[in-house]
Amino acid sequence: MAGPLFIGSRIYRGSRYGRLHPLSIERVPAVIDLCRAMGWLPAEVYRTSPRAKAAALTAFHTEDYVAALQAAEAAQAVTPDVRDRHGLGTLSNPVFAEMFRRPATAAGGGLLAAELVARGGVVHNPGGGTHHGMPDRASGFCYLNEPVLTIRRLLSMGLDRVAYVDIDAHHCDGVAHAFHGSESVRMISVHEAGRWPFTGALDDDAGGAALNLPAPKGFHDDEFALVLERLILPAVEAFRPDAIFLQCGADAVTEDPLSRLALSNGSHWRTVRVLRALAPRLIVSGGGGYNPWTTARLWSGVWATLAGHEIPDRLPEPARAILGALDWSRRGRPGPALLETLADAPRPGAIRDEVRTAVETLRARHAL
Template structure:
C-alpha cells in the first residue's frame, strides 16, 4: 500500500526575509501552508515539522570552512572582506540576515528527512527546498546551502540506487550539476530560460552522459514546456528507470514572475508533475525560484493538491481567498493591485505560446542523444 503524501514545512519561513529590497522578501512557504490548510488539504497528520541540519551533516557537500563562515556570519551579522570574497556571503545576492544559517539548514534538514520518509515509497512535498545554486565552498544565487544535493544523497542512503533529478526552474541548476554531473546513477534533466543567470546549462553539457540540459527561449509559454516534457523529460526519466524522482519546481517560469522572461502558466508545471509521478515509487517535490507571492503560493499549493489527489477548484472558497488577499508585495511597483484571478483561483488560464525553431532544434539534438544513450 502506498503511504499517504506528506508535507514538510516550518514556521521559520513565515517571518524570515533576505531584506526588504531582496527578491526573496516575499512570503512563499507560509502561504502554501496557510492556503493548503484553508482548502482542507493539510490535516495535522500530513504535516511534518522540518528539523534543522547540524553543521557536521553539511560537510557531506559543503566545506567545513564554508559552513563555519556561514555560522559565524549569522552569529555576528557581519562578514569580513575576506569572507565575502571567498564565500560570497554578504553580497547583494546572498546578504547577511538574521536566519541566514538556520533557514537554509532547515531546508537541508527537510531534505535529509525526506530520504528517510520515502524509504518505502510515497510522495512528499518540501516547498522550502530547491536551493539548487549552492556550491561546496560558497553561496550562490540566493542559495546558501544546496538541499537538492542532500536530498539525493539521503535517498541513496535509504535504498534508492538510481535517482532522477528534474529541474524546471527558470534558472539552471548549476550547483546540483556540479555535484552529480559525473555520477552514472544520477540523471539530471533541466529546462531553464536561455541566456538567464547563471548562463550555464547549454545543450552540449553532457557530463557522464546522464545530463540533459534544455535552454528555452525567452517568451516561451506552455506549449514549449509540453514539448520539453513529452520529448525530453519523460522519455529520459522513463529510460533511466529511477528508484526515486526529485522534481525542483521553481515558479519563476510563470508569466507574472519578475525574475525571468518566460511566459508560462501553472498548467505547464502541473503537466510535468503529473507526467513524472507514475515513473518512480519515491517522489520528492521541492520548491525553488518564485518571486511573485501570489504566483508561487498558488502554484505550489495546487501541486500539493495533485500529490494528495485533491480536485483543484475552479474558484476558491472565501477562506482560501482570504489567505491570498492578505498577501503583500512590498517594494514592487509593477503590481500595486493584484488581478482578481490571483485572489480567486489556483491556476491561471493556459498560455500556449509559440515554439521557437531554436527550441525545436535543441529538442531534436537531445532526442538523438537519448537514442544513443538508451
Template sequence: MPTDPPVFIGSEVYRGSSYGRWHPLAVPRVPQVMDLCRALGWLMPGQYRTSPRAKPDVLTWWHTPEYIAALQRAEATQQVSEADRDRHHLGTTANPIYPEMFRRPATSAGGVMLAASLLAQGGVVHCPGGGTHHGFPDRANGFCFLNDPVLAILALKRQGAARVAYVDIDAHHCDGVDHGFRADPSVLVVSLHEADRWPRTGALFDRGLGNLVNLPVPAGFNDSECAFLRDAVILRRVADFRPDAVVLQCGADALLEDPMSRLALSNNAHLAILDGLRPLSPRLMVLGGGGYNPWSVGRLWTRVWGRLAGHEAPEHLPDAAERILSALRWTGLRASRTVEPHWRTTLVDAPRNGPIRPEILQMAATYSTTMV
C-alpha cells in the same frame, strides 16, 4: 506503488524571515502555501511534518566544514569578515546577512533529509521550502546559502536509491546540482531553464558524462512548447534512466507573472510535468525553488500539494483562502506593481498555449539523436 498518503514538510522558520526589503526574496513564499493548504482543508491529520534543522556535520556531506562554520558565525554576529565575504560570498547583495541566514537554509536541508528517510520504502513528499539549487560546497550563490537538492539526492542514495533522477524546471539553470553530479552516472540531471539568463550555464550540448540533459529555452516559452519538450525529451529520458527516486525542483519563476524571468508558462505546465513524472519511480520528492511573485508562488505550490494529495482546486477559492492571497503585497522596488484580480480568487491559471517554435523542435531533435 506505495499507498501511504503523501507528506507535506514545512516550518514556521519561513514566516517573517526575509533577505531584506530590497532583495527579490523579500516576498513571503512558504507561509502562504502552508496557510492555503490548511484553509482548503488539504492537510489531513498526520500529513504535515515540521522540518528539523540539519546538524552541521550532516551539511558537510556536501559543504566544506569551513563554509558551514563561516555561515554559522555570520548568523551569530550578523557580520562577516572581508576574508569570509571573499571566500564564501556571504554578506553580498545577492547573499545578504539576515537573522536566520543559517537556521533557515539548515531547516530546508533538514526537510529534505527527513523526506529521504520517509521515502525509504517509497511514497511522495512535498518540501516547498527546498530547491536552493545554486549553492556550492564552499560558498553561497544566487540567493542559496546551502544546496538542499544535492543533499536530498545524497540522502536518497544513502537510503538505498541507486539511481536518482533530478528534474529542475526553475527559470535558472541548476549550476550547483550540475557541479555536484556531472561526473556521477548514477544521477540524471535534467534542467529546463531560460537561455541567456543568469548563471548562464547549462548549454544545450553540455552533457557531462552523458547524464546531463540541458534544455535552455527562449524567452516567451509557452505551455504548448513545454508540453512538447516534456513528452519528447524529459519524460523519455527519465523513463529510460529507470530511477529508484525522482526529485522535482518546481521553481515558480518560470511563470508568466514572475519578475525574474521572461518565460510565459501557466501553472498548468508545472502540474503536467509532475503528473508525467509521478508514475516513473516509487519515490518522489517535490521541492520548491525560485519564485519572486508571492501570489504565483503560493498558488503554484499549493496546487502541487493538492495534486499530490488528490485534491482538485476549486473554481473559486473559499473566503479563508482568498483572504490569505488578498493580504499579500509586493515589496521594495516592485511595490507599485499591479495585482491581477484572479491572483486572489483562484489557484488555476488560464492555459498559455502558443506556437511551437523551430528552436524548440530542433532542441528535441538534438536529443532524439543521442538517446540510448
C-alpha cells in the same frame, strides 16, 4: 505506499532576506496557510522540518564554509575575507537573521523527505530546491544546496538511480557541479537561455550525466508540453530511477519578475502528475519564485495535485483573504485572477523551430 506528506516549518514565517531583496516575500507560509484554508493540510499529513546538523551538511559543503555561515548568523556581519571566499554578505546572499537556520531547516526537510520515502512514497518540501549552492560558497540566493544533500542521502540509503528534473527558470549549476559524470544521477533541466548563472548550454551534458534544454524567451505551455512528452518523460523512463527529485521552481510563469518565460502553473502541475507514475519515490521541492501570489498559488496546486484534491474554479473566501493579505515591495496589486483563483488559464502558442530542434538534438544525442 504511504500517502503524500507535506514538510514545513515556522522558520520561514516572517523570515526575509531584506526589504528589497527578491526573497523579501512570504512563500512557504502562504502555501501552508492556503492549503489549510482549503482543508487540504490536516495534521496527519504535515511534518515539521528538522534543522540539519552541521555534520550532515558536510556531505556536500566544506566544514569551513558551514562554520563561516554559522558564524555570520551569530555575528550578523562578515569580514571582507569571508565575503570574498564564501559569497556571504553580498547583494544576492546577504546577512540576515536566520541565514544559517533557515537554509539548514530547508536541508533538514530534504533529508527528512529522503527518510520518509525510503520504502516508497511522495513528499512535498516547498522550502527546498536551493540548487545554486556550491560546496564552499553561497550563490544565487542559495546558502546550502538542499537537492544535492537530499539526493546524496537517497543514494546512501542504497538506491541505485535518482532522476533529478529541474523546471526552474534558472539552471541548476550547483547540482550539476555535484553530480558531474555521475552514473547514479540523471539531471534533466529546462531553463531560460541567456539567464543567470549562464550555464546549462544545450551541448553541456555534465560529463554524460545531464540533459540541458535552454528555452527561449516567451517559452509557453505548448512548447513545454512538447519538451515534457518528447524529452523529460523519455529520459526519465529510460533511466529507470528508484526515485525522482522534481525541483519545481515557480519562476517560469509569465508574472515572475526574474525570468522572461511564459508558462502557466498548469505546466508545473502536469509535470508533477506524470512524473509520479514513473518511480516508487517522488520528492517535489520548491525553488525560485519571486512573485508572492504566483508562487503561493503554484506550490499550493502542487500539493493539491499530489494529494488528489480538486482545485476549484474560484477560491473560497478564507483562501482569497490569504492571497489578498500578501504584500510585495514592488508597486501595484495583481488582478482578480491572482487573488481569487489557483489555476492559471492555459498559455498556448505556436511551437518554434528552435524548440523542436533542441528537443530532437537531445533525443538523438541520448538515444531516446
